[in-house]
Amino acid sequence: MIVITKNDIDAMDQRYRVNFINSLSGFKSVNLVGTVDAEGHSNVAPFSSVVHLGADPALVGMVSRPDSVLRGSLKNIIETGWYSLNHVTEQMLEQAHQCSARYAENESEFTATGLSESYSPLCPAPMVAQSPLSMLIEYKEHHRLAINNTVFIVGQIREVHLPQESLLDSGLVDLEAIGSLACSGLDSYHGTQRLARYAYAKPDKPLQEIDEHS
Amino acid sequence: MIVITKNDIDAMDQRYRVNFINSLSGFKSVNLVGTVDAEGHSNVAPFSSVVHLGADPALVGMVSRPDSVLRGSLKNIIETGWYSLNHVTEQMLEQAHQCSARYAENESEFTATGLSESYSPLCPAPMVAQSPLSMLIEYKEHHRLAINNTVFIVGQIREVHLPQESLLDSGLVDLEAIGSLACSGLDSYHGTQRLARYAYAKPDKPLQEIDEHS
Numbered sequence: 001m002i003v004i005t006k007n008d009i010d011a012m013d014q015r016y017r018v019n020f021i022n023s024l025s026g027f028k029s030v031n032l033v034g035t036v037d038a039e040g041h042s043n044v045a046p047f048s049s050v051v052h053l054g055a056d057p058a059l060v061g062m063v064s065r066p067d068s069v070l071r072g073s074l075k076n077i078i079e080t081g082w083y084s085l086n087h088v089t090e091q092m093l094e095q096a097h098q099c100s101a102r103y104a105e106n107e108s109e110f111t112a113t114g115l116s117e118s119y120s121p122l123c124p125a126p127m128v129a130q131s132p133l134s135m136l137i138e139y140k141e142h143h144r145l146a147i148n149n150t151v152f153i154v155g156q157i158r159e160v161h162l163p164q165e166s167l168l169d170s171g172l173v174d175l176e177a178i179g180s181l182a183c184s185g186l187d188s189y190h191g192t193q194r195l196a197r198y199a200y201a202k203p204d205k206p207l208q209e210i211d212e213h214s
Numbered sequence: 215m216i217v218i219t220k221n222d223i224d225a226m227d228q229r230y231r232v233n234f235i236n237s238l239s240g241f242k243s244v245n246l247v248g249t250v251d252a253e254g255h256s257n258v259a260p261f262s263s264v265v266h267l268g269a270d271p272a273l274v275g276m277v278s279r280p281d282s283v284l285r286g287s288l289k290n291i292i293e294t295g296w297y298s299l300n301h302v303t304e305q306m307l308e309q310a311h312q313c314s315a316r317y318a319e320n321e322s323e324f325t326a327t328g329l330s331e332s333y334s335p336l337c338p339a340p341m342v343a344q345s346p347l348s349m350l351i352e353y354k355e356h357h358r359l360a361i362n363n364t365v366f367i368v369g370q371i372r373e374v375h376l377p378q379e380s381l382l383d384s385g386l387v388d389l390e391a392i393g394s395l396a397c398s399g400l401d402s403y404h405g406t407q408r409l410a411r412y413a414y415a416k417p418d419k420p421l422q423e424i425d426e427h428s
Contacts, residue, residue, distance in 0.1 A: 002381075003334075004374040009272050012385070019385030021269035024349060024371060026243025026301055027389060027396035027406060028265070051242070051263045051277055054362045055235035058223050061366070063265055063275065087240055090409055094421050101415035112417065120217075135238060143357040145368055148268045152275070152366055154359055157238060160218040167216075171226070171233030172399045175241060181409070182241035182396045185386045187424060188411045192241060192396055192404035195304055199401070201315035203326065207308050210401060 034084035035076035058157040082123040086131035089179035132178035248298035249290035272371040300345035303393035346392035
């Protein structure tokens with residue numbers, strides 16, 4: 001084991017530090033965020049920071065850096081009040097990663113990468129047709145971090161599109177059945193294999209495995 | 215594909231809804247959060263909401279529900295200003311899940327589950343000796359969500375303990391080499407296999423794979 005201190009981190013080459021620090025949180029979700037601006041121009045960008053915030057009301061959070069290529073998404077979300085979250089599979093992975101390129105503001109990442117838009121009557125935000133699980137999210141609030149101006153965006157899940165067979169009897173969505181990927185660092189994408197499920201833990205009771213299949 | 219609306223979500227059985235909504239963000243990191251209270255009692259609890267917030271300064275965020283078993287962690291973090299984040303492997307998975315049980319306030323999850331504490335001269339927060347990657351985090355700020363009172367905690371990475379051989383030349387930590395797990399929903403744990411790494415994407419340039427091994 002080695003110990004890396006704050007001084008070591010401060011002394012790192014900028015690109016090396018970005019790769020290193022981005023790895024440390026552990027595995028992350030991969031979602032494409034679909035938005036539209038007030039003039040109707042669509043935008044889609046990958047986010048690896050979507051987190052669960054509560055089930056009732058059904059809330060998700062995500063992190064946006066105001067100085068990044070994601071500025072378009074943040075602006076559109078606050079302007080229109082809506083966005084979509086779309087899981088990414090191996091079949092659409094290259095297109096999803098390519099959406100992180102800094103395209104000109106009038107160029108849609110959908111057109112540039114060949115991903116297709118799909119819509120619900122609920123709201124103006126585009127979903128990604130190639131995604132096996134898409135959600136429409138209503139913007140609720142955001143918090144700007146004092147320490148680095150990063151923005152934490154909070155939204156409510158208003159509609160979920162997914163394959164019937166991925167929904168287990170317990171309510172769990174079988175993310176492996178639909179091919180959702182995980183990522184690590186800035187650029188590494190991973191498939192998964194379930195190791196185990198465990199029942200709600202209680203003091204002084206042995207852990208119980210859950211066995212449930214679709 | 216089926217469409218699940220807000221009305222459908224509202225009508226779900228509470229336990230089913232918790233399983234369903236918890237699945238939707240995608241794969242999550244698994245970290246044990248180590249803290250100590252002002253009297254020196256240690257606490258360790260699993261969190262699946264740790265996210266990257268920036269590399270310079272090196273920041274991580276995580277979500278805590280004020281009304282959950284994690285209250286102890288949140289209280290200790292704000293009281294002492296320190297916590298540890300510790301990745302979870304298959305070898306320590308049952309103990310890590312068991313830490314989510316509601317033990318009495320004077321009972322340490324370390325003692326109850328057989329996980330071992332380890333310390334750095336830097337701060338009073340305990341690390342988990344069984345973990346292959348541990349970080350010591352200095353508490354910086356927190357934000358309380360207006361919509362459901364959930365707390366988003368922001369901290370700075372002050373020290374990282376990890377195996378030398380997991381650190382690739384680019385700065386990326388090979389999370390598969392150290393056996394870090396991913397999770398989904400409330401109770402499902404997953405191993406991973408890397409599918410690909412891609413270079414920084416640029417408009418009008420084909421995507422390039424990165425090939426780097428430890």
